[in-house]
Amino acid sequence: MHRVKDVLFRISGVLILFSAVLYLFVPVVAPWIMAFSAPVFTVITLTNPYRGKSLRGRRLFNFQLLSCLLMIAATWLMFRERNEWALAMITGAVFLLYTAVMIPRELEKEKNKP
Secondary structure (H helix, E strand, O other): OHHHHHHHHHHHHHHHHHHHHHHHHOOOOHHHHHHHHHHHHHHHHHOOOOOOOOHHHHHHHHHHHHHHHHHHHHHHHHHOOOOOHHHHHHHHHHHHHHHHHHHHHHHHHHHHOO
16 A cells, blocks of 8 residues: 555656646646646645654644645646746745655654664
């Protein structure tokens, strides 16, 4: 089951990026791809909570959730044909990149802590 979730997580992440690029060429189709991939990405993120005990790690997980919500907001803005979708998506991507780097570091600190 973990492998299926991992594959779905990766595919939905790639589809989110694909829909952002596709919006430039086919703005009618891109929101529908995003409407599928952003919720899948969010649900898988929600089902894999932060396993550590540190306050900083929980805060980083909350940043992950915020980035998922920003991607869902970007989807809504895509459907409304508002150009602000790009701002919401970029902001979510920055938060997601930050947490992708920092959560493993935080888990490693907790593991090495006596």
